[in-house]
Amino acid sequence: MKQGERGMANLTADVLFVQFMNGLFIAAGIYLVASGLSLVFGVLGILNFAHGSFYMYGAFFVFALIGYKFGGFWPALLIAPAIVVILGITTEILFLRPIYKADPLYQLLLTYGLVLMFGDLVKLIWGADNQSVARPPGLEGTIPILGALFPSYQMFVLLPIGILTMLALWLLLNHTQIGNVVRAATQDREMVGALGVNVRLLYTGVFAVGAFLGGLGGAVLAPMGALYPGMDFDIIIEVFLVVVLGGLGSMAGTALGALIYGELKSLGILFVPDLESLFIYVLMVIVLLTRPQGLLGKRVETSR
Amino acid sequence: MASLQDSIREAAVVPRRLAAARDPMIWAFLAALAVLFWLPELVLHMGWAKFWIQFATQVFIWSLFAVSFNLLMGYAGMVSFGQAAYLGIGGYTAGLLLKNIAGLSFWVGLVAAPVGGALAALIIGYFCVRRTHIYFAILTLAFGHIVYLIAFKWYSFTGGDNGLIGIPVPDWITEPTFANYYKFVLVICLAAIYLLWRIVNSPFGKTLTAIRENPERADFVGVPVDRYRLYAFVLVGAFSGLAGALIMANERSVNPDLAHWTQSTQVLLMTLLGGVYTFFGPVVGALLLRTMDTDITQNYPEIWQLFLGGVLVLILFALPGGVMGFIQERDVSSGDDQATRTAKMLRLFRRKSWMFFGGALFFTTFFGLLHSPGAWLLAKGREFAPFALTSWGIVPGALLQLVVGAAVLWLLLRRADRFNRIDGLLLLALPVAALALHVHLGTPLSGLLIVLLWVVFTLYSLAQPEFRLAYRLGRAAADGG
Numbered sequence: 001m002k003q004g005e006r007g008m009a010n011l012t013a014d015v016l017f018v019q020f021m022n023g024l025f026i027a028a029g030i031y032l033v034a035s036g037l038s039l040v041f042g043v044l045g046i047l048n049f050a051h052g053s054f055y056m057y058g059a060f061f062v063f064a065l066i067g068y069k070f071g072g073f074w075p076a077l078l079i080a081p082a083i084v085v086i087l088g089i090t091t092e093i094l095f096l097r098p099i100y101k102a103d104p105l106y107q108l109l110l111t112y113g114l115v116l117m118f119g120d121l122v123k124l125i126w127g128a129d130n131q132s133v134a135r136p137p138g139l140e141g142t143i144p145i146l147g148a149l150f151p152s153y154q155m156f157v158l159l160p161i162g163i164l165t166m167l168a169l170w171l172l173l174n175h176t177q178i179g180n181v182v183r184a185a186t187q188d189r190e191m192v193g194a195l196g197v198n199v200r201l202l203y204t205g206v207f208a209v210g211a212f213l214g215g216l217g218g219a220v221l222a223p224m225g226a227l228y229p230g231m232d233f234d235i236i237i238e239v240f241l242v243v244v245l246g247g248l249g250s251m252a253g254t255a256l257g258a259l260i261y262g263e264l265k266s267l268g269i270l271f272v273p274d275l276e277s278l279f280i281y282v283l284m285v286i287v288l289l290t291r292p293q294g295l296l297g298k299r300v301e302t303s304r
Numbered sequence: 305m306a307s308l309q310d311s312i313r314e315a316a317v318v319p320r321r322l323a324a325a326r327d328p329m330i331w332a333f334l335a336a337l338a339v340l341f342w343l344p345e346l347v348l349h350m351g352w353a354k355f356w357i358q359f360a361t362q363v364f365i366w367s368l369f370a371v372s373f374n375l376l377m378g379y380a381g382m383v384s385f386g387q388a389a390y391l392g393i394g395g396y397t398a399g400l401l402l403k404n405i406a407g408l409s410f411w412v413g414l415v416a417a418p419v420g421g422a423l424a425a426l427i428i429g430y431f432c433v434r435r436t437h438i439y440f441a442i443l444t445l446a447f448g449h450i451v452y453l454i455a456f457k458w459y460s461f462t463g464g465d466n467g468l469i470g471i472p473v474p475d476w477i478t479e480p481t482f483a484n485y486y487k488f489v490l491v492i493c494l495a496a497i498y499l500l501w502r503i504v505n506s507p508f509g510k511t512l513t514a515i516r517e518n519p520e521r522a523d524f525v526g527v528p529v530d531r532y533r534l535y536a537f538v539l540v541g542a543f544s545g546l547a548g549a550l551i552m553a554n555e556r557s558v559n560p561d562l563a564h565w566t567q568s569t570q571v572l573l574m575t576l577l578g579g580v581y582t583f584f585g586p587v588v589g590a591l592l593l594r595t596m597d598t599d600i601t602q603n604y605p606e607i608w609q610l611f612l613g614g615v616l617v618l619i620l621f622a623l624p625g626g627v628m629g630f631i632q633e634r635d636v637s638s639g640d641d642q643a644t645r646t647a648k649m650l651r652l653f654r655r656k657s658w659m660f661f662g663g664a665l666f667f668t669t670f671f672g673l674l675h676s677p678g679a680w681l682l683a684k685g686r687e688f689a690p691f692a693l694t695s696w697g698i699v700p701g702a703l704l705q706l707v708v709g710a711a712v713l714w715l716l717l718r719r720a721d722r723f724n725r726i727d728g729l730l731l732l733a734l735p736v737a738a739l740a741l742h743v744h745l746g747t748p749l750s751g752l753l754i755v756l757l758w759v760v761f762t763l764y765s766l767a768q769p770e771f772r773l774a775y776r777l778g779r780a781a782a783d784g785g
Contacts, residue, residue: 047438095617102620104438105383109576110620112385116569116613123606233565237449240442248438281450285431288443292435 018148019266025154027262028162029221034239034254035169036213042186042249043206045104046096049111052236053118054211058084058218059227060126063133073136073223081215088211092204100203115232123229131227153223161220165213166255173251182206186249238280245284247297256295333498340490344483354481358554361486363594364493365550370574370586371497372543377572378580379504380536381516382433385441386448387571389428390421390541392455392563394548397421399468399558400461410474414549421545422538424451429537433530436519448568455560467559477553489550496543501583503539512536566609573612576619579626588627592753599671599748630656631761646770653765654717660735660758661713668742668751669702675748694745701745709738723774728766735759 037051061080066073095114099107134140135153142149143156173179185192185202193199238261246257261280268276287295344357369391376382397420398413432443455462462468477485503509515522515529523529552558561567570593578589596615600608623630635648673679681697682688688695696704712734719727735758742752765771 047442098621105441106620106624108438108441109383109572110617112569112572113613113616113620116609116616118613120607120610120613124610128606237446241446244439244442277453278450281446284446288431288435288439292439 014148015270016267017146018150019270020263021145021148021150023263023266024259025158025262026265027258028159029217029224030235030238030242030261031162031255031258032165032217032220033214033235034242034258035165035251036210036217037239038243038246038249038251038254039169039213040207040210041243042251043182043189044096044100044203045189046100046107046111047104047240047248048210049108049236050091050114050118051210051214051239052232052234053115054084054088054214055218055221055235056122056227056229056232057087057118058215059133059222059231060122060131060218061215062219062222063126063131063227066133073133077219080219081212084215084218085208085212088214089204089208091211092207096207097200097203115236119229119232122232126227126229128229133222133227135223158220158224161216165216169251241280241284244294245280245287247294250294250296250298253294253296327502329501330498333494333501337490337494341487344481344486348481348483357482357486359594359598361482361489361554362551363591364489365547365554366571366574366590366594367587368493368496368550369544369547370571370578370590371500371583372540372547373571374575374580374583374586375500375504375509375512375543376536376540377575378582378585379509379516380512380533382436382533382536383441383572384432384448384537384568385445385572386451386565386568387444387540387544388563388565388567389448389451390425390544391548391551391567392451392558392560393424393541394418394421394545395552395558395562396455396462396468396548397545398549399471399552402473403468403471410477410553414546414553417549417552418542418546421548422542424545425538425541426534429534429541433533433537445565445568448563448565452560452563452565455563462560465560467557467561469557471552471556471558473553473556478556485554489554492546492550496546497587500543504583508532508535569612573616573619575626577615577626579628579630579632581625582628582632585626585628588757592627592750595753596671596750599750600674603674603677627757630659631757631764642770642773646774649765649768649770650721653771654720656761656765657713657717657731657758660754660761661709664735664738664751664755664758665702665705665709667754668705668747669698671748671751672701672745673698693741705738709734723771723777725775728771728775732759732762732766735762 033051033055036054037048040046040048040051058080061083062073062076065076065079070076070079091114095110096107099110136157139153139156141152143152144150145155171179173183181192181197181202184195185197185199185206189199192202242257242261243254244257245260246253246255260283264279264283265276268279272279340360343360347354347356369387373384373387376384376387394417398417401416402408402410402413428444428447432440432447435443456465458464477488479485504512511522511527511532515527515532519529548562551562574589574593575586576589577592578587579585596611597608600611619626625633633652635652636645640648676698679697680699682695693701693704716727716731716734720731735755739752739755739759742755766775
């Protein structure tokens with residue numbers, strides 16, 4: 001074999017590997033945010049538009065906490081989602097509790113109103129300019145793996161947190177008593193209430209976990225891009241795509257949807273740069289036409 | 305065997321058989337046209353700012369957009385979150401044609417816009433109408449975002465985030481007072497809204513409502529549900545495209561912001577605010593929202609979305625039927641006799657009057673504050689004089705309204721069940737007086753609009769058959785039935 005051809009082949013394999021890993025990074029990031037939305041939808045039946053706002057607040061709280069010299073990035077990574085949880089619980093009690101029995105579209109509209117309010121509050125507090133968060137010390141550079149260079153932050157923070165979250169959610173939902181109740185609630189909310197579970201508390205708890213995941217996603221992704229008012233809306237559309245693709249309310253579907261989303265996005269760049277974001281739409285259209293309930297979703301007549 | 309479709313046809317035969325000239329609504333539209341046509345002359349004659357001519361133009365374009373959107377949301381029950389896409393496509397279709405083909409007639413661009421909007425709606429709708437409710441909302445949102453992204457990123461074709469600038473339009477549009485363009489928009493929008501009125505009252509419109517109420521049943525009786533949904537979606541896409549072209553010509557430029565999701569939010573809010581299940585609600589909503597936009601962004605542009613969100617949450621909690629729905633809402637059950645119905649209406653009238661009073665107080669105060677920030681105790685730039693109300697600040701003014709207004713309203717409402725004609729007239733006179741007072745005080749337009757709606761509400765209530773009868777017969781009607 002000639003030298004040149006082998007170089008070509010190696011290059012292609014290398015590039016594919018690099019893009020595959022990049023796809024994993026994207027998938028881990030979007031999964032963190034999307035899992036919270038999917039969980040909340042599965043239990044509460046509310047498609048929470050304001051989930052993108054939780055993501056945005058997670059990122060901006062990290063920015064603010066670092067600005068206050070509050071021990072740097074790592075404490076901020078823990079504290080920011082905690083503050084978002086408080087925000088989420090307040091939202092749930094004030095706005096969502098009164099409308100659980102309303103038409104799902106009204107619930108969607110209500111959370112849409114919350115998005116508008118949360119968005120302007122960010123502008124009022126932090127201004128309309130782009131902000132940025134520096135990567136934590138020691139993780140600014142890249143690390144070589146199998147001959148390719150990868151950003152260490154994505155490799156050592158984003159990906160592990162994404163995988164750990166997935167494992168933790170799986171364990172929590174499938175191997176604990178609380179998980180049993182939550183899974184039962186996704187099947188039949190009224191029956192769970194009739195069996196003596198405090199449904200109010202359950203809803204608030206699940207919403208808090210959802211908000212935590214959204215805030216965590218924002219906090220983890222904060223050092224990887226610009227922070228700006230409007231990032232909430234940009235992510236919520238992609239999160240909706242991922243969740244609809246995988247099947248609304250299905251946690252495994254969300255993980256699969258995130259993986260497909262990330263890989264399509266990063267491998268798509270190789271073939272059709274600039275239009276890579278269209279791939280996911282095309283795929284979503286195909287899925288919806290052939291399998292309307294999403295890849296791993298259960299067929300529910302009322303969800304039509 | 306009478307199927308649902310037959311009965312729908314049956315019900316719609318009456319308006320179909322009537323010629324347009326015999327539809328009473330056409331006279332209302334012609335009257336509106338005759339009156340509103342002279343608005344620019346009034347503005348110029350009174351020496352008001354020319355801005356108001358452009359403002360009215362915008363209100364009409366948005367009314368058209370919102371009324372057509374309501375065909376989808378209110379009549380067909382399809383809540384789209386990405387309707388601005390068709391506004392943008394209409395604007396870009398007309399703009400690109402006019403800019404790239406030299407010497408092309410403006411009219412061709414204007415006709416191409418709804419065609420472009422309909423084509424886009426046909427393609428996108430083909431996928432969207434298969435799902436309903438939340439899924440439909442997400443899909444329209446996602447596709448709307450694609451349209452925005454294409455407009456934003458495809459520099460060589462759409463000009464990217466700069467948009468298309470300097471689109472050639474005829475000289476009569478660019479005439480400095482914008483009076484010509486206002487009249488042009490007025491005629492087109494009234495014609496289009498009338499067309500929509502005919503559509504929602506046609507067999508097609510009734511079928512859409514049947515689908516909204518019970519898709520399975522409509523399906524069983526042979527209505528091709530998805531196809532009807534698609535028709536509605538395409539139709540609304542066409543009207544939205546027309547509105548987009550009108551906006552384009554107004555500004556002589558197109559910007560990706562036209563297709564941005566915030567525009568979809570606005571039309572959704574206009575419809576909800578005005579009243580989803582009423583035909584003219586969206587017009588009221590468009591007027592209210594545009595006015596509030598103008599009043600707020602004048603001094604505080606950064607809180608506009610916050611305000612919109614607050615209004616949306618407030619509507620969902622307190623006014624699910626919007627303003628028009630609130631005015632028209634009645635509490636009637638079929639078994640009620642005349643006296644019960646009158647008593648129920650009176651109770652409702654009292655409650656709503658208080659709500660209007662509170663709303664008017666809040667809005668006039670809130671917008672007064674936005675208008676002249678910091679004028680808490682004394683009006684700015686005026687010598688204080690105890691008897692000149694215009695020199696009072698926001699807080700004393702609001703307190704005066706609250707105390708005097710509430711006292712008068714309480715007295716009048718207490719006497720309302722005596723059904724004296726004088727009391728009825730006084731009930732109407734109160735909001736009229738409040739309106740006159742606020743005009744005198746120079747309250748921002750948004751506050752005035754709420755008071756005006758209060759007047760409309762009182763007039764509407766007093767004109768209801770139950771009240772008319774009770775007032776004609778005096779108190780006996782309420783007692784004896």
